[in-house]
Amino acid sequence: MASAIRYAPSQVGGAGFKKIFVQQGILIVQQIYKYMNSPETTIGKLLRITILWTQAFLGTLAPFLTNVHQSIPPAGPVRLLDLRTFLQEV
Numbered sequence: 001m002a003s004a005i006r007y008a009p010s011q012v013g014g015a016g017f018k019k020i021f022v023q024q025g026i027l028i029v030q031q032i033y034k035y036m037n038s039p040e041t042t043i044g045k046l047l048r049i050t051i052l053w054t055q056a057f058l059g060t061l062a063p064f065l066t067n068v069h070q071s072i073p074p075a076g077p078v079r080l081l082d083l084r085t086f087l088q089e090v
Contacts, residue, residue, distance in 0.1 A: 025086030032083065054080050 001015065008014020035044045051065070058064055058072050065080065068087045075081060 021086070021089075025083070025090070028079065028083050028086065051080065054078060 005013075006015050006017050007019065008016070010016035032047070035041065035047045038044045039048060054075075055064060058075060060070065060072055062070050064070075064072055064084060065087070068084050072084075
């Protein structure tokens with residue numbers, strides 16, 4: 001099946017499939033917003049600590065989630081870096 005048909009909305013005759021990468025990125029962004037807006041929860045506190053730790057580990061001055069087009073040193077697999085990759089694509 002051609003990708004134009006596979007990802008086209010069903011209203012115009014397509015199959016209506018959604019790209020997994022986009023759906024995963026949207027859900028990660030929603031979770032980050034949810035917990036960053038509730039800093040008094042345990043998960044919100046741990047998320048802030050994780051962001052600060054990742055920023056310190058990368059050793060860059062510019063925030064790595066807001067300045068996504070700046071190059072960063074290679075790091076291991078981290079969910080926040082997956083979010084950064086998604087934001088670069090969007």
